[in-house]
Amino acid sequence: MISNLLYNEYPRAARIRPSQGDFGIDVLVPSETHPETSDVYQIKKFATNLTDSQKGQIKKSFRRLMVGLVRKGIRVGDWYLVMPLDPTLEALEWFEKIPDSVIKEMFADPELALTKEEKEAINAWKDADGRIIEWKGHLFCEGLVSKFWYVPDYYLHGGSERIRSAVAQIARILDKDLSLRGNVTTPLTSLLTPAELRAHLGHLNEALKGDPHFLYGVSIDPVAPPLLDEPGLIAATQEVASDGSCVTFRIYARFAEALNERPVPMRLRFEFQDGASEAFEQWRKYGKPFTSPASFELDLPGGLGGRSDGGTVRISPPWRRRDERESLSRSFAGRGCSGGGVLPFDRCVRARWNRALDAWLRCQQFS
Structure with a gap:
């Protein structure tokens, strides 16, 4: 659901399907300030204090992104970790150390065997002016839910059925009007006037906005x-x-x-x-x-x-x-x-x- 909230916030965003070759990317959002790059949103479902295993998964995602930067040519902008969990002071201190600690481990990994040029490219990305590496937590997710209320409503509270019902009601308007006209003896153009339809269609239109x-x-x-x-x-x-x-x-x-x-x-x-x-x-x-x-x-x-x-x-x-x-x-x-x-x-x-x-x-x- 978080990815759908992000799509509504950033309509040009692209989903990266999970695979061994996704390089730790869930959603790519074209950068507004640097059009040649895309900001990366890494989504995790963690909602309680992070375990060592969960911290390892986050670090692994960042490492895979750095590999994609230098060996796949992914034009990475800023990096955001998104999950329904706000950081504690201790967790935030750990998170801020991720880039340096992960990159240090990568540089020392003989199996990865980064070249001099690859190491320089990683450091250049990390040290670029205005680089943002940010934890977007529960408050950020709640803000998206408040703004795009129809996303959780559709998935969790029966919104899809209300949309189908609204569509069916609109489609029946003309049929009902014509059938009523056929049963009256006095000539009239319509039993439903535009003024009478306006309020009804307004309510139905609000329901249709829930998709x-x-x-x-x-x-x-x-x-x-x-x-x-x-x-x-x-x-x-x-x-x-x-x-x-x-x-x-x-x-x-x-x-x-x-x-x-x-x-x-x-x-x-x-x-x-x-x-x-x-x-x-x-x-x-x-x-x-x-x-x-x-x-x-x-x-x-x-x-x-x-x-x-x-x-x-x-x-x-x-x-x-x-x-x-x-x-x-x-x-x-x-x-x-x-x-x-x-x-x-x-x-x-x-x-x-x-x-x-x-x-x-x-x-x-x-x-």
């Missing part, structure tokens, strides 16, 4: 508006009523790691008709737009996804703005594919459940 990964945009229009690419937009859905009016949900990523924290899986099975197999190969080889009947299952945030056994899928040409790409894979199975597999691609996918429900999804990949 720690995504922001939601909601519009009610007399006709379905076009679904276009926007900064941060990862998906959109439209539900069209019988009179043509439309509820549109747009889903935006709160931070760069949103789709890694909460992936949006989509499973497709193309149902090729005559000539469709060749069109599919043209898309697969050359990126030409492709439309095909398909069955699919889409798991969008807020319960906005769905499943269809008789829908239509359109895949657009590739995106041009490479700086906005995000990692998202899609699973395919069906004729024209070599069995079932994961094919990452760089496209906009438009899926239609039926005449009344549309979904738009960015499916993108790092290159």
Whole structure:
């Protein structure tokens, strides 16, 4: 949960997945003062007085970071140890000695065998003007919790269910209004006026703000508006009523790691008709737009996804703005594919459940 709080505080932050080659890095935050470097946040779950074993883990993380600095070329800015524990005076004194003690041990380690140049690079990093090596404890974590209340609410107090309920209520507004109109004998334009909707939508919008990964945009229009690419937009859905009016949900990523924290899986099975197999190969080889009947299952945030056994899928040409790409894979199975597999691609996918429900999804990949 601490990492998600950090993502909300620093939307450009990047998660480093745990591995032997993570060099003691949990979260990287691009430095505001030195854009060529990234500050490192090392997260520990320790919440009581540190044991010798826990102190050893912290020192090991710092040591691995120094190795990454000189042997992996990681452009390290400042280093922060984050955990829900404020230091005692004794613990703070121990922490302040970590850089010198760890570096001294590294320099004397014959197995590590640092070169003269590597030792100079480590010392240059440590002694750089304004270098920050800091313990961010319980008060720091509490500050993030207070600022981004929806993170613990979502994970610990049922916030995810409230979001799904709010989405469902908004989607039912038009249906309810139309059904009521059909039961009255006197002509009227609507039983729900904009003024009456305003307060209701305001309450529902507050509930939608409780998603720690995504922001939601909601519009009610007399006709379905076009679904276009926007900064941060990862998906959109439209539900069209019988009179043509439309509820549109747009889903935006709160931070760069949103789709890694909460992936949006989509499973497709193309149902090729005559000539469709060749069109599919043209898309697969050359990126030409492709439309095909398909069955699919889409798991969008807020319960906005769905499943269809008789829908239509359109895949657009590739995106041009490479700086906005995000990692998202899609699973395919069906004729024209070599069995079932994961094919990452760089496209906009438009899926239609039926005449009344549309979904738009960015499916993108790092290159």
